Amino acid sequence: MLDCEGQRCVVIGGGIVAERKVLGLLETSAEVTVISPDLTPRLSELAEKLGTGYSGENDEPIELTKQGRLTWLTRCYVPGDARGAFLVYAASNDRAVNEAVAHEARSLGIPVNVVSHAEAGSFITPGVLRRGRLTVAISTSGAGPSAAGQIKSLLEEVLGAEYELYLEFLHKMRTEIKLREAASEVRGRLLSKLGTLDVLNEIRQGTFTEWTPEFIDGWIAANRER
Numbered sequence: 001m002l003d004c005e006g007q008r009c010v011v012i013g014g015g016i017v018a019e020r021k022v023l024g025l026l027e028t029s030a031e032v033t034v035i036s037p038d039l040t041p042r043l044s045e046l047a048e049k050l051g052t053g054y055s056g057e058n059d060e061p062i063e064l065t066k067q068g069r070l071t072w073l074t075r076c077y078v079p080g081d082a083r084g085a086f087l088v089y090a091a092s093n094d095r096a097v098n099e100a101v102a103h104e105a106r107s108l109g110i111p112v113n114v115v116s117h118a119e120a121g122s123f124i125t126p127g128v129l130r131r132g133r134l135t136v137a138i139s140t141s142g143a144g145p146s147a148a149g150q151i152k153s154l155l156e157e158v159l160g161a162e163y164e165l166y167l168e169f170l171h172k173m174r175t176e177i178k179l180r181e182a183a184s185e186v187r188g189r190l191l192s193k194l195g196t197l198d199v200l201n202e203i204r205q206g207t208f209t210e211w212t213p214e215f216i217d218g219w220i221a222a223n224r225e226r
């Protein structure tokens with residue numbers, strides 16, 4: 001679970017597989033640079049919305065949204081493209097190019113994903129299910145990428161939209177408890193009790209109402225002691 005916000009992630013290739021990797025990265029608010037002579041229509045549209053499509057030396061992307069940024073360098077990979085990256089994706093359809101990208105990234109100590117032969121890289125991309133602050137990553141270790149997609153669909157049914165609100169509640173309460181309680185023993189007790197509340201079911205049944213500051217005070221006072 002890497003925090004990619006604002007981090008420069010470099011994707012070599014602009015085909016359908018690169019598109020999938022780029023979409024996943026943009027959801028993490030990463031700063032994505034795609035290097036490819038061409039792009040899929042969707043990537044092309046995103047490059048227009050989230051950055052600049054140009055072929056010059058100027059490397060300055062324009063910030064347009066909070067949902068990550070996308071810069072397109074209209075050319076083939078050249079050695080040196082991995083320099084300074086946080087993550088690298090070798091997503092071209094040319095095995096030898098992907099191999100060279102992987103070699104460069106590895107020599108710089110940068111994690112690299114290779115879409116054509118995963119074993120040449122240092123990480124693989126899992127299927128990802130998000131519900132607000134909840135992230136579930138599903139991997140089959142390369143045994144069946146489409147099975148990872150199917151398992152994700154199964155989990156989408158079990159882990160409904162209610163988790164988003166539930167985790168917002170937990171986040172808020174956890175922040176409050178950490179702010180108010182200096183004693184680690186008390187804090188630990190309160191945080192454990194937080195996990196035993198029936199809030200998730202209340203959200204599902206539509207009976208949950210936001211806890212007011214006064215209600216939070218009362219709950220903390222009632223649960224501070226054993």
Ligand SMILES: C[C@@]1(CC(=O)O)c2cc3[nH]c(cc4nc(cc5[nH]c(cc(n2)[C@H]1CCC(=O)O)[C@@](C)(CC(=O)O)[C@@H]5CCC(=O)O)C(CC(=O)O)=C4CCC(=O)O)c(CCC(=O)O)c3CC(=O)O
Nearest residue numbers: 115118124125126127139140141142143144145146148149
């Ligand atoms: C090893 C890995 C490396 C990596 O890319 O990181 C890899 C490799 C390969 N995938 C191939 C094919 C397909 N991959 C998908 C789909 C996904 N592939 C993803 C990940 C991974 N794919 C990594 C392992 C993850 C794991 O298993 O844990 C997912 C989970 C995440 C994502 O890409 O975002 C995403 C589903 C997301 C979702 O549905 O939510 C589909 C289905 C489709 O396109 O609809 C097909 C066609 C059907 C089929 O072949 O099964 C081929 C064969 C190429 C060839 O034909 O030669 C290779 C190459 C090889 O096997 O070496």
Ligand SMILES: NC(=O)C1=CN([C@@H]2O[C@H](COP(=O)(O)OP(=O)(O)OC[C@H]3O[C@@H](n4cnc5c(N)ncnc54)[C@H](O)[C@@H]3O)[C@@H](O)[C@H]2O)C=CC1
Nearest residue numbers: 013014015016017018035036038076077092093097115116
């Ligand atoms: N990991 C995965 O999930 C999957 C991986 N694959 C593998 O991924 C490869 C790519 O698949 P697609 O995106 O469907 O291919 P594609 O043919 O749609 O796209 C390939 C992209 O790479 C670019 N490219 C080629 N040479 C380049 C270079 N020297 N520098 C920069 N960019 C370059 C092309 O211009 C094109 O944009 C396939 O060859 C296959 O081996 C295929 C399916 C799924």
